[in-house]
Amino acid sequence: MTFESISLFPLPTPLHRLERLDSGSNCELWVKRDDLTGFAMGGNKGRKLQYLAHEIKASSCDVVVSCGQVQSNFLRQLGATCAVLGVECVAVCMERPYQDLDRKPNEVIGLQGGNLALDEWTGLQRKLIPDGTWDAMDEAIELEASRLRDQGKKVKVIPLGGSSPQGVHAFYEAGKEISQQVDFEFDFIVAASSSGSTQVGLTHYFRGSKTKVIGIAVDPEPEVLDDMVLLSESYVQAGGVGPALTHEDLDFRLDWVGPGYGSPSEAGNLAIELLAKKEGILLDPVYTGKAFAALLDLAHSGEISGRILFWHTGGNPALFAY
């Protein structure tokens, strides 16, 4: 398979130093501004959607079906992509999805406003279903897809967070974009990691180089790492640059999840405030605040040093829900 895309916004996104933030003597901090992709209010999902848009168009479908937690940034941008392509978009949503009954989330806030407030402008149709496991969400997508097929519609299913081989490839290309913006190699790249294609794509690109990619978990489930290995295998099978990644190739840290997915952490909130006050850059409480808190801790402890790049993956609309 070759990976083809449809342009939805201009690239590259800006890459610049964080001049005012003191991160420790042996560090130089940089930021990759994927919050400024600009498409439907920006964020890392836009990159994946350029490739998924091609796949959606090539499928000649009438309707796209996907899923996510209600505040999903991916669904906001998927809704806009489908609107641009002139196809319907239906999203199966849960307020509090979880891995299994023993690990139900304690508290999830931010269930109103934010990304939800934008659906009516793009026409995204949400189907709120009772909370359940991620597997139950997958089953619900299939049910919704067959209901629409029974109505005679041609359906295209897009996986959670756009984490398909196309999503991985988008971030393989994003790694290449960095290499064209600076004439040195970063020592570390730190990014929030959830459905996995951001981390998997960047790790594929930087494998074997000086640059180490660190993914910061925002979900409490360690199984996300197994899913990333499977995602990498599917990328290589689809024609991506192999070999597939193993567990050891992926540096995935679970220490900054805080109270759970969608529940802000104290460290994350402090990181949001710090970056807003020092640099005028806004993060979000679900993904980037926690990832930036991790970067600061890792830099202050000396575990990471040198040129460190924070990949700002967006998510700002959620600020208005918290």
Ligand SMILES: Cc1ncc(COP(=O)(O)O)c(C=O)c1O
């Ligand atoms: C703002 C933001 N950052 C990071 C991520 C994680 O990206 P990925 O799903 O590719 O792991 C997401 C995904 O939901 C996101 O919305």
